[in-house]
Amino acid sequence: MPHPAPTPRTIHRSGPLTGRVSVPGDKSISHRALMLSALAVGTSRIEGLLEGEDVLATAAAMRQMGAEITRDEDGVWHVHGVGVGGLMQPAQALEMGNSGTSTRLLMGLIASHAITATLTGDASLSARPMARVIEPLSQMGADITASPGGRLPLMVRGMNPAVPISYTLPVASAQVKSAILLAGLNTPGITRVIEPVATRDHSERMLAGFGADLTVEQTAEGRVISLVGEAELKPQHIVVPGDPSSAAFLVVAATIVPGSDILVTNVGLNPTRAGIFTALRLMGADITEQDARTVGGEPVADLRVRHAPLHAIEVPPELAPSMIDEYPVLFVAAACATGRTVARGAHELRVKESDRIAAMVAALGAIGVATEEFDDGLAITGSGGAPLPGGGTIASLLDHRIAMSLAVAAMVCAGPVTIDDVAPVATSYPIFFATLDTLKETTELAAS
Numbered sequence: 001m002p003h004p005a006p007t008p009r010t011i012h013r014s015g016p017l018t019g020r021v022s023v024p025g026d027k028s029i030s031h032r033a034l035m036l037s038a039l040a041v042g043t044s045r046i047e048g049l050l051e052g053e054d055v056l057a058t059a060a061a062m063r064q065m066g067a068e069i070t071r072d073e074d075g076v077w078h079v080h081g082v083g084v085g086g087l088m089q090p091a092q093a094l095e096m097g098n099s100g101t102s103t104r105l106l107m108g109l110i111a112s113h114a115i116t117a118t119l120t121g122d123a124s125l126s127a128r129p130m131a132r133v134i135e136p137l138s139q140m141g142a143d144i145t146a147s148p149g150g151r152l153p154l155m156v157r158g159m160n161p162a163v164p165i166s167y168t169l170p171v172a173s174a175q176v177k178s179a180i181l182l183a184g185l186n187t188p189g190i191t192r193v194i195e196p197v198a199t200r201d202h203s204e205r206m207l208a209g210f211g212a213d214l215t216v217e218q219t220a221e222g223r224v225i226s227l228v229g230e231a232e233l234k235p236q237h238i239v240v241p242g243d244p245s246s247a248a249f250l251v252v253a254a255t256i257v258p259g260s261d262i263l264v265t266n267v268g269l270n271p272t273r274a275g276i277f278t279a280l281r282l283m284g285a286d287i288t289e290q291d292a293r294t295v296g297g298e299p300v301a302d303l304r305v306r307h308a309p310l311h312a313i314e315v316p317p318e319l320a321p322s323m324i325d326e327y328p329v330l331f332v333a334a335a336c337a338t339g340r341t342v343a344r345g346a347h348e349l350r351v352k353e354s355d356r357i358a359a360m361v362a363a364l365g366a367i368g369v370a371t372e373e374f375d376d377g378l379a380i381t382g383s384g385g386a387p388l389p390g391g392g393t394i395a396s397l398l399d400h401r402i403a404m405s406l407a408v409a410a411m412v413c414a415g416p417v418t419i420d421d422v423a424p425v426a427t428s429y430p431i432f433f434a435t436l437d438t439l440k441e442t443t444e445l446a447a448s
């Protein structure tokens with residue numbers, strides 16, 4: 001899958017945002033829905049699947065390994081699974097594009113099947129560390145040959161039967177946890193993951209929903225997840241809630257653009273994901289939850305967001321795992337706040353689609369925002385609500401979240417901001433710019 005040609009975009013200061021919009025399906029849940037459906041015996045239905053490039057890479061890989069996956073005219077996805085243990089040898093390399101989640105979770109699936117697969121990715125993904133999954137999956141018996149530094153392209157030769165392990169996560173990573181649990185599905189005995197710090201728990205919720213025998217205990221060592229292997233998964237009807245990580249861009253935009261008042265519907269609010277809304281509220285954001293409900297076993301609500309003046313905070317480091325992908329857009333909120341916001345304890349930002357600390361130092365610097373870089377975070381001196389200077393060009397570095405965060409910042413910049421390439425937005429939120437346009441048009445219509 002060659003990368004599309006870079007798509008630059010220039011963004012001007014925005015008038016108020018108003019109206020009601022929804023966000024596309026959750027990316028993390030969409031990946032897992034496809035993978036577990038592909039391992040069930042029978043046909044699962046998935047509604048609200050995120051149709052972004054990352055999730056489509058997972059769908060393509062599952063097809064290459066034998067699952068039948070189709071989308072009907074109503075946008076419902078149908079997945080005919082091969083059963084745990086039934087994955088087939090892919091004829092070609094699995095092309096993972098920009099997606100760390102696809103790569104690490106699929107490595108787990110392949111690790112306990114008697115198949116060999118090569119995984120490749122784009123320049124961003126090929127720079128990301130895979131040793132964190134290679135290490136536990138090798139302990140389970142998989143034979144993994146990676147490029148120097150434990151990177152893509154790499155080849156996984158699965159072991160069947162694999163060896164169950166009990167593994168304490170050295171980094172707070174839901175991808176590592178999930179890779180081990182997915183490998184454990186086709187492994188005799190009990191596979192156990194101990195996470196000293198809780199990370200997003202979509203895998204646990206969905207594995208239980210598919211009928212796997214999984215228990216979660218809170219102990220002095222942390223959360224202990226135990227999975228009984230050689231599971232038989234029953235097909236499900238899954239409804240994917242809206243992605244809080246995507247909603248975060250709209251929530252910050254409405255918070256910082258004066259006069260805004262929006263409703264973002266169907267936002268997933270799993271507590272292991274909702275840290276950004278806690279942090280924004282600590283800064284003074286006006287976010288209220290309406291119509292709280294449960295969708296697909298996950299808490300969901302509509303969020304009403306009105307413009308509010310923000311003040312600087314020290315971002316509680318314990319929020320890090322529940323808002324790890326939202327730091328770039330939180331930094332944009334901080335750039336508009338009164339005072340100096342400090343975020344530490346987020347070293348993982350350095351190994352995402354880009355080094356998101358360095359990327360935000362450069363991008364905020366280009367639009368006139370002063371920052372101080374730490375090894376594990378950033379301090380940002382806010383404008384106190386005054387427009388940011390803007391006028392610069394920003395490198396999105398093949399990172400969708402950097403591109404979208406700076407698109408939000410540009411909405412409060414005095415001068416136009418050019419983002420060198422917004423094509424990566426399609427990995428997680430293909431309708432991002434269209435949604436922003438809707439929120440601007442609603443205001444223009446009301447004024448005319």
Ligand SMILES: O=C(O)C1=C[C@@H](OP(=O)(O)O)[C@@H](O)[C@H](O)C1
Pocket residue numbers: 027028029101172173174175176178200324325348
């Ligand atoms: O499990 C997942 O779906 C994800 C886990 C997180 O990564 P880590 O496991 O590397 O923290 C997150 O950054 C990523 O966007 C999605």
Ligand SMILES: C=C(OP(=O)(O)O)C(=O)O
Pocket residue numbers: 054098099100101102325352353401428
């Ligand atoms: C880190 C992210 O995704 P992934 O690891 O799947 O590439 C993200 O979406 O911000």
